[in-house]
Amino acid sequence: MNGWIRVAGLGxxxxxxxxxPVRAALDQATDVIGYIPYVARVAPRPGLTLHAxxxxVELDRAAHALRLxxxxxxxxxxxxGDPGVFAMASALFEALEAEPDPDAHDIAILPGITAMLAAAAAAGAPLGHDFAAINLSDNLKPWDMVERRLRLAAQADFAMAFYNPRSKSxxxxFTRTLEVLREECGPDRLITFARAVTTxxxxxxxVTLAEATPEMADMRTVVLVGNSATRRVGRWVYTPRRAE
Amino acid sequence: MNGWIRVAGLGxxxxxxxxxPVRAALDQATDVIGYIPYVARVAPRPGLTLHAxxxxVELDRAAHALRLxxxxxxxxxxxxGDPGVFAMASALFEALEAEPDPDAHDIAILPGITAMLAAAAAAGAPLGHDFAAINLSDNLKPWDMVERRLRLAAQADFAMAFYNPRSKSxxxxFTRTLEVLREECGPDRLITFARAVTTxxxxxxxVTLAEATPEMADMRTVVLVGNSATRRVGRWVYTPRRAE
Incomplete structure (x- = not known):
């Protein structure tokens, strides 16, 4: 086989x-596979099939890519964002486990600007010190695990970035997330809700943790929680490099 | 004043x-400021002064940028990498605190591909589940804080990315880091040493935690530690999306 797979982050x-490298891969592609709104970002052209x-259905998508x-x-x-952060790269490797010779496939992961870093840049530098990235969805893990990680991350005084904070289902x-944060952090802790960054x-x-409400987040929002030292300067929010 | 400052991630x-956006900012710049090896990546041209x-001296550099x-x-x-991850964005906002009107400055942070995500992409998808990013340098924080964060991150079963794992001084x-990990994680925990990624x-x-030695890391290395479920498939390492 001389086919290949690139798992590309669109930023x-x-x-x-x-x-x-992502543009070059898209230019050379015969097939683009992905979630509907991401495939919609790729321009149609002759010789390219778009599979939205x-x-x-991440695992089906990955198996489809391997077949093609x-x-x-x-x-x-x-x-x-980045394909390695709560995205398709892990699903592809999971599907690769079913292949007789995983290394026979020509695969590369092409990194991208992940949402939390674009959000942090727009807000200032809230992730400028040690931080944790947590997917708040419990589709693929028990909620207890999410809650335990939230508590330990707060106790470690990590800044935090939350992906998939809230959905209709x-x-x-996210209501419970704010309750846990209120048990572990002070009311002045700064929280940035960043929706549809760079669009x-x-x-x-x-806002402060005291002011935060669940409705401030939806599925297009990345939530950034500062650590205990995160502060404002002018219109910006940043976490100092130095910690005592 | 009609000057501006862009804090740009070179990836x-x-x-x-x-x-x-980073290329465009560099094309329009009159001055480029930064650590010697990063400024060396910018091509000299008439009308551009390079300040390496x-x-x-991050804070001096930021104050210099504000003056210019x-x-x-x-x-x-x-x-x-990315300017918001253990880099210059926080230092600029720290310097901005000394300005009489912080919002009078035209500032933007331009995100970039941070080292841990490029390293993860090269290795597979070891950060494909919740993870923590920790700067192991104790230049700006007490070592006890680093050790406490390592332990709590391991107890939370976060995958981890370590920046600045080891230097001559x-x-x-990093020897101590491996000891802490051995106290908190099993000997089969996978660790990826990624040096000078994309160069x-x-x-x-x-390697496994049992096999890891301090000499495997230096200042050009990003270290990625899997969570308890991180596994190999062929030549790749990945962390499954699903957790029990």
Whole structure:
């Protein structure tokens, strides 16, 4: 087989943040596979088949990519942000476990600007010290594990970034997340809600933990929680490099 | 004043990973400020002054940028990777605290591909589940804090990425880091040492915690520690999306 698979990060939304290697892979692709809104970011052209699928079928998508590559396809699996952060790279390797010879596949992961770093840049530098990245969805892990990680991350005084904080099918979990944070952190802890960063719909809002409400987050929001030293300067939020 | 400051992430090393907004800022710059090896990545041209400085003078560098911008300069502060991750963005906001009107400055942070995500992509998807990013240097925080964060991150079963794991002036801390990990994690825990990722000198090595030695890391290495479920498939390392 001379097909290949590239798992490509499209970045947070602004097309100028797509890297050259990702653009080159898309230019050479015969097939693009991914979640509907991400595939919609790829321009159609002759010789390219776009395979858009709904959420939660990551493993099917990965198996599909392996089949197409086995047949000689040049396959790009697209993720938003970075493909290694709560995205398609892990799903591809999981599907690869079922292959008789995993190393027979020509695979590369092409990194991208992940949402939390674009959000942090728009807000200032809230992740400028040690931090933890947590996916708040319990689709693939028990909620107890999420809650335990939240508590330990707060006790370690990590800044935090939350992906998938809230969805229509999981409206109560971000409410519970704020309760856990209130048990572990002071009321002045700064929280930034960054929605649709780097797109025309970008909306940024920084509030204290006391002021935060569950409705401030939705599925297009990345939530950044400062550590105990995170502070404002002018319109910016940043976490000092120095800690005592 | 009509000067401006951009804090730009040059990415992990490969010039093709520099984003368009960063390239545009460098094209328009009158001054580029940063640590010697990062400024060395910027091509000299007429009308551009390169201000390269040694390590550990981040705050001086930020104050210098503010002075130049006040005088009308178009100043790019360069960091490798992403400027918001253990880099210059926080230092700039710290310096901004001394300004009478912080919001009078035209500032933007331009994100980049941070080393841990480039390293993860080269290795597979070891950060494909919740993870913590920790700077192992104790230049700006007490070592006890680092050790406490390591333990809590391990207890939370976060995958981990370590920046600045080891330097000539701090040879013993990564030794101690491995001891702490051995107290908290099993001997089969996978650790990836990723040196100079995306450059011609890139070297990747994945070993178990039992096999890991301090000499496997230096200042050009990012260390990725899997969580308890991280596994190999073929030549790749990945952390499954699902956790029990």
């Amino acid at each position: 947070p939304g602004d097309e100028s943040l797509v890297t050259d 699928s709904d959420n939660r 590559a086995r047949e000689g396809g040049h396959v790009v699996i697209v993720s938003s 999981r409206p109560h979990q 025309p719909e970008q909306a940024l809002r920084t | 992990p090393g490969d010039e093709s990973l520099v984003t368009d 400085s040694d390590n550990r 911008a006040r005088e009308g300069g178009h100043v790019v502060i360069v960091s490798s 701090r040879p013993h801390q 011609p000198e890139q070297a990747l090595r994945t």
